[in-house]
Amino acid sequence: MPSSFPEVIPEVVRAVMALQPRSLLDVGTGFGKYGVLCREYLEVYGHASDYVKRSTTIDGIEAFRGYLTPLHEFIYDRMLTQPAEDVLAGIPDKRYDLALLIDVIEHMDKDVGHSVLAQCLRVAQWVVVSTPLFSMTQSAHHGNEYQRHRTCWPKRDFGRYPLLAATTPGDSLVLFLGEQDHPFFRRYRFPWSIRAKLGLLLDLLGLRHSAAALRRRLGVIVR
Secondary structure, three states: OOOOOHHHHHHHHHHHHHHHHOOOEEEOOOOOOHHHHHHHHHHOOOOOOOOOOOEEEEEEEOOOOOOHHHHHHHHHOOEEEEOOHHHHHHHOOOOEEEEEEOOOHHHHHHHHHHHHHHHHHHHHHEEEOOOOOOOOOOOOOOOOOOOOOOOOOOHHHHOOOOEEEEEOOOEEEEEEEOOOHHHHHHHOOOOOHHHHHHHHHHHOOOOOOHHHHHHHHOOOOOO
């Protein structure tokens, strides 16, 4: 389906707001949700100027033309309607500040997925990847053969890439890849065991509602 786990949305939006990309590539746009969110939180949220004034280049790749609607035409500067591996091969190095690969890679065979990941890292400074934590069966929804789930991607499969940070919201694995570090990624480096114990302590004390304030102070996410 042209959708993805909702738990991933805050992670992507926080990354986009922190990194403030001037150019962005959405690989596998589907419904167009992340194009909309990126437009909103880069150009509308906190800005009093005309909301249709564009300051960020947002391009999209969607191999299945049946998903394209007037929404895509309005949100994206360019929609490229070929398979991602074909489109990426023709994009110059570091053309984009950020590339999104959200719930896409599990629809590819491993060799194709690794090729797409490598190409994304070539054409973008940072790459945000999300994929299910477990193997899921999915058929060709809406007559789209690209929607079949073909592979499962545990974290070890990304060992060859420059990993800046990772997190597991809900049933998803979210990874932030790139050669250049950024203060935003440090929030995810708090040891997982300590983070879990901290969350348990908040629950026991009935202070889970204070997690947001704690997060701001420590730069971590307490789930």
